[in-house]
Amino acid sequence: MKRVTILALDDAAATTVTAPYDIFSLTGVLWNLGRGEDFEPRFQVEVVTPRGEPARCLNDLTLLPHRAMAEVEATDLVVISSVLDIHRTLARQGEIIDWLRQRHRDGAWLAAICTGTFALAETGLLDNKIATTHWRAVDEFRALYPRVRLQPDRLITDAGTLFSSGGFNAAIDLSNHLVERLCGRLTAVQTANALVPAMTEEATGPAAMFRYHHRHQDRPILAIQKLLEGCYPKAVDFTMVAKQHGLGRRTMERRFKTATGDTPLHYLQRLRVEAAKRLLETVSLGFAEISYQVGYQDAGFFRRLFIKHTGLRPNEYRAKFIRTAAPAAR
Secondary structure (H helix, E strand, O other), X not given: OEEEEEEOOOOOOOHHHHHHHHHHHHOOOHHHHHXXXXXXXXXXXXXXXXXXXXXXXXXXXXXXXXXXHHHOOOOOEEEEOOOOOHHHHHHHHOOHHHHHHHHHHOOOEEEEOOOHHHHHHHOOOOXXXXXXXXXXXXXXXXXXXXXXXXXXXXXXXXXXXXXXXXXXXXXXXXXXXXXXXHXXXXXXXXXXXXXXXXXXXXXXXXXXXXXXXXXXXXXXXXXXXXXXXXXXXXXXXXXXXXXXXXXXXXXXXXXXXXXXXXXXXXXXXXXXXXXXXXXXXXXXXXXXXHHHHOOOOOHHHHHHHHXXXXXXXXXXHHHHHOOOOOOOOX
């Protein structure tokens, strides 16, 4: 049985503690119970705080830990909750940095959720490695940790023994990924099916990861985003798009970047990469056909773009994330 230690820090979003706790503690349990089979928990899970004191979450919810982090003699995985302000966290609970370094030296994997990546970066272990964090914290993170290869386009990152996720709801995605790494694909699929209801196409389509980029009040830009999300496989004339929404192209590009953090072209490319990822996961089409379906005649160019955005070759991505087989169809 693998040991999982969840480090709950002050000012965390409660979900970044409770979601991984539920997923790991119910792995090998909920699926079996639902099928009337004997259950066998796959993880021994506990919540710790720096000094064993209750953790006060952002919404004033207080979480009682099992013990202090110094009492942890050995663990296989440490999951780090989100933080509100890394400087405030270090001032109040700075002892976590040496503790995290020691756990990693002892062989534990470290996984940071949302802005918990700041705490993981403070250890220096992420230098020259990939990571992600909440999209609103990207500029601050890059200023503080320029040696980390931040990839904010990615929901989760896997650097071997160091992991991170984007927004706090991605705690579920990261936990499922870690279940797969530690227990295998079958157990991860069973756990996800037991805990997660069937998703609609709206929730899983290529535009799903951009939902946070809609949280602004620039209505013309919102309309352009919706347009791109609906016609991403087609050729796009950005000058014409800007004109249709009463803007000059340069003005449109400036406002789009301010509102979403992306240029219109980069946004479109990311939509196409996300669409390609869904196809790689679900159908047996070759990558040249997938490239065509998402809007690229030049499969070689799109392959390079795909690798740049995901860090994986298309065949590597398919092998890692393939879902239940589906027929090849347009």
